[in-house]
Amino acid sequence: MSFNHQEIEKKWQTYWLEQKTFKADTYSEKEKVYALDMFPYPSGAGLHVGHPEGYTATDIFSRMKRMQGYEVLHPMGWDAFGLPAEQYALDTGNSPAAFTEKNIATFKRQIQELGFSYDWDREINTTDPNYYKWTQWIFTKLYEKGLAYIDEVPVNWCPALGTVLANEEVIDGKSERGGHPVIRKPMKQWMLKITAYADRLLEDLEELDWPESIKDMQRNWIGRSEGAEITFSIDGYDEEFTAFTTRPDTLYGATYAVLAPEHPLVEKIVTSEQKEAVEAYLDQVTKKSELERTDLAKDKTGVFTGAYAINPANQEKMPIWIADYVLMTYGTGAIMAVPAHDERDYEFATKFELPILEVVKGGDVSKEAFTEDGEHVNSDFLNGLYKDEAITKMIEWLEAEGKGTKKVTYRLRDWLFSRQRYWGEPIPIIHWEDGSMTAVPEEELPLELPEMTEIKPSGTGESPLANSEWVNVVDEKTGMKGRRETNTMPQWAGSCWYFLRFVDPHNPEKLADPEALKEWLPVDIYIGGAEHAVLHLLYARFWHKFLYDIGVVPTKEPFQKLFNQGMILGEGNEKMSKSKGNVVNPDEIVASHGADTLRLYEMFMGPLDAAVAWSTNGLDGARRFLDRVWRLFVQEDGTLSDKIVDTTEDTALNKVYHETVKKVTEDFENLHFNTGISQMMVFINEGYKAEVIPKAYVEGFVKLLSPVSPHIAEELWEKLGHTNTISYDAWPTYDESKLVEDEVEVVIQIMGKVRAKMNVSKDITKEEMEEKALANEKIQELIEGKTVRKVIVVPGKLVNIVAN
RNA sequence: GCGGGUGUGGCGGAAUUGGCAGACGCGCUAGACUUAGGAUCUAGUGUCUUCGGACGUGGGGGUUCGACUCCCUCCACCCGCACCA
Structure with a gap:
């Protein structure tokens, strides 16, 4: 007879809930373990079989640790703000809050039916005003410290929908919904200065027990590079520009300069003869979508401005070009081009017949760019030096001449933090009619989202909140009128710090009690999908470091150990998807086989980090x-x-x-x-x-x-x-x-091949083993007529006889 | 192109420091029990074989008494980034 899973699973789930079996004692005397799952976005589709994989892993860990005498914090919550609920609201006219609530109920039921040992008294929901009060509080602190600022940046504006779209909502330059054209339009946006933490985010990766691949992805994302900024004056103009380069040592080989199409200097320096050509080029570039400009850019394009820069090293005139292979968003948006020693510059110079001058020996610059190290030539005071020395010397020279300086640049850019959406945390800022701007004071937080009967785009690019009376405020003291910020926070905001709230989820005074945080941080094991390798994990680290700086959290890093579970594929080794019809529904498995079986199976399928069908x-x-x-x-x-x-x-x-x-x-x-x-x-x-x-x-x-x-x-x-x-x-x-038996079986090899086995005492000496092996009947036969040259004995394991 | 990773039976996967390759599971084969078996139990199951053995961890080479494991080289696939100066 087999066990009745439906009966016993129900029985014990009820028992655990009623007894609060898994309630964690925040201030327990025991040693603490914090085992965390990446909390889910409660989508309308319900739980996927991929979810329980990571959850089971942390659950096993948590349950074992409890039995080993640790106090275990193992919580669950909901990352419930986000686009799908708003889309749904737009489509149906229903409220995103009610939709979200329903989805959470489904997720919670499904998760509870899998028997995870969560402390449900610590359940968190990012859309709960009691929670997002603190998300907003952190924002006001960032604002106070100058780390949140407004900037004009291009966004995906869809005129037909009257709304701004996220990158993932734009497909091939058209809106995902409706297929309307999308253009890049500059709009005022909130930015978070994550770049101020770039070095620390990079350095502190060293001490983390994370998969090397994830650390590498973060390193690449931050993209630190050392070099120099060099100032170039412009012939005949009272203007100059700086260019960033990692190879200042090749300055003598710089034969032209390139500005990004968006570079502010472009319109000032273009000559009348070139004006038409430049305008045509700029027009062509703005029409290209991001995709076309980056992905498909195989062939270099560009246009001459008519102006010349002066090479500070040798006073040579360098033609200034405009080309979209130079990005306004990296470095200074301008480069010195050294075609002999940079592949991109080489390609461009070849196409537009610009001079190529060798300054580093070792390659054949008539054939291709030489980017490796070598002896410097044609470079005056750098001649004869190799790369590292030449770089140091050139920077010294530039600094002495006031023509440049040592500089570190990052690929990482500041975090675009505002969304023109309703279903997110309101950014707690008021814009006053006198042009000033203030943060909503702490005692007025949370700044709650107003209920709205209809959520529709404002049409102006502002969020739907612009349609509500909610935006209007009057200062009680002065009578000054103001308007609330209508942008809301991105979905990442709530997940940047939720693991802190789990420690002390009901604290009305503080984000969490510092004493409690000291007990529990950092998170001992954090498991989730690799899709969050960069963004979520980098943003959360950034906020954590900021909170560390203002004394809110006791550790520099939030997650000591990270692990990425692999994907569960469909039976045909393809990604599960509705369209392929290969989606496995955990509810059905729980009903037919039981939660215990599902958990066991998912853990037995293969290594936790592997993608298995x-x-x-x-x-x-x-x-x-x-x-x-x-x-x-x-x-x-x-x-x-x-x-x-x-x-x-x-x-x-x-x-x-x-x-x-x-x-x-x-x-x-x-x-x-x-x-x-x-x-x-x-x-x-x-x-x-x-x-x-x-x-x-x-x-x-x-x-x-x-x-x-x-x-x-x-x-x-x-x-x-x-x-x-x-x-x-x-x-x-x-x-x-x-574990050790008195008798062990060892193998006897001849020339590394197993020829016989024998049982020996576990305490046998090397000599005895060798003797016994050579005395073995079968071995005797096989080595007959051969010379035994050497015998290798590994005690308790094997004897290898070299004979020929 | 750059960075990271992975290649082991029919399938998912095991294998401490270099020391019996294929644990465990799936599938398959045979038998038992059974009206029946998509239940259960038992045995077997890398390939080839002249039944002595030979070969075998993506291919080729190397180090070693001995290599899935270390080194060189090539190939395939997966993930991430992708004109980042």
């Missing part, structure tokens, strides 16, 4: 294992098996039990769930072969199983005669001495 047969196999466990311990009539005995003396299971405890404990600690589970299967297979099973081993095994499949474990625990939950019973320990 779903397999119905594999799922059946997981269920079969749980059935085997049940049948081994429980008889048809529901009573304990007669095989279970009270002794542990000398049973056949001694070794495998201790091995299992050891391997499972170590594997779970390292998140190697697939191999830990396989060891449990080995134990059960041995259990079937054994005549008797000591009760202590059954109890130990059930504990090992309990983090993975907690419902069946609780049920078995009860059958074993316990009246309390298994969740806090001590984790099994193993006896190292039980």
Whole structure:
């Protein structure tokens, strides 16, 4: 008979909730472990089978840690602001709040049915005013410190929809909804100065226990590069510009300069002869979408301005061109072009027949750019030097002459923080009629979103909030009129600090009690999808560092250890999608196989970080294992098996039990769930072969199983005669001495090939082993007539005989 | 192009420091029990084989008594970035 998963899962889920089994004590005396999941966006589609993968991993970890005597913080919440709810509201006229609430209820039900050991008293919802009060509070602090500022930046403006679109809503230059044209239009936007933290975000990666790939992605994203800024004067004008370069040592090889099309100097320096050509080019460039300008830019385009810059090193005239291979958003938007030693400049110079001058020996600049190190030539005081030395010397010279300076530039740009949307945290700023601007004072937070009967674009590019009376404010003291900021925060905002609120979720006075944060931070293990490798994790680190600077949090970094779970693919090894019809619904699996089986299966599929295809047969196999466990311990009539005995003396299971405890404990600690589970299967297979099973081993095994499949474990625990939950019973320990047998089997190799095996005492000496191996009958036969040249003995493992 | 990663049976995957390749699961084969089996149990299952053995961890080379593991080189696939000066 198999166990009734529907019955026991319901039973234990109810028990855990009613008993508040997993309530964490914030100020406990115990050592603390904080195990965190990336909280989900509660979409209308409900839970995906990918969600439980990471959640099960942290749940296993949490459950094991509780049994090992730690106080465990394992919370869950909802990242509930975001676009889909607003789209839905636009489409149906319903309120995003109600829609979100419904979705959360579904998610919560589904998550609870999977038996995760969350402390539900700490549930967080980013759309709850009690929560976003603090999101807004952090913003006002950023504003106070000058890290939040308004800037004019181009956004995706869709005239037909009367709204600004996010990058992901623009497909091939058209709006995702409706296919209307989208143009780049400069608008005033809130920006966060994440670049002020670039160096620290880079440096502090070193101390984190994160996958190297993620660290690398963040490093690339930040894109620090060292070089120099060099000032160029313009022949015949009282103007100059600076260019950033990582190779100031090649200044003598700079034969032309290039400005980005958006560079402010362009219109000032263009000569009348070139005016027409330049305007035509600029027109052509603005029509290109971002995609066309970056992705498809294989062929270089550009136009001469007619003006010349002066090379500060040799006073040569360098023609100034405009080309869209130079980006206004990086460096200074202007470059000195050294075609002999830069591939892009080489390509451009070749196309437009600009001079190419070799200044570093080692390549053939008539064929291609030479970008490696070499001896400098044609470079006056740099001649004979190599790259590093030449760079240092050139920078010294530039600084002495006042023509340039050492400079570090980042690829990372400031964070565009405003969205022209309703369904987000209102930015707590008031614009007064006298032109001044103030933050909403702390005591007036949260600044709540007004309820609106209809959410539609304002048409002006402002958010729908512009249509509400809510925007109008009057200063009670002075009577001055003001207008609220209508932009809201992006979805990233709420997720930048939610892990702090989990520590002290109901604190009305503070974001969280500093004492409590000291207890729990940093997060010990953080698991989620790799899609958040850069943005979420970088933004959260940025906010955390800022909060550290203003004394709110005690650690420099929020997440000590990070792990990315892999994707679960459809049975055909393709990404699950509605259109392919290969989506697996966790509700159906919970109903047919049970949550314990789903959890077990997802952990057994393969390594946690691998992308593995779903397999119905594999799922059946997981269920079969749980059935085997049940049948081994429980008889048809529901009573304990007669095989279970009270002794542990000398049973056949001694070794495998201790091995299992050891391997499972170590594997779970390292998140190697697939191999830990396989060891449990080995134990059960041995259990079937054994005549008797000591009760202590059954109890130990059930504990090992309990983090993975907690419902069946609780049920078995009860059958074993316990009246309390298994969740806090001590984790099994193993006896190292039980792992080694007195006799071990070793292999005998000849020339590295296994030829025979023999049993030897575990304490045998090298000499004895060699002797015994050479005396072996089969070995004697095989080495007959050969000279034994060497014998390698690895105690307890093997003997390798070199003979020919 | 740059950065990171992965290549092991029919499939998912194991394999401490270089030391018995293929644990465990799926699938498959045979048998048992059964009216029945998509249940359960038992045994087998890398390939080839003249049944001695030979070959085998993406290909080629190297180091070593011994290589899935270390080195060189090439190939394939996946992820990220992509004119970042």
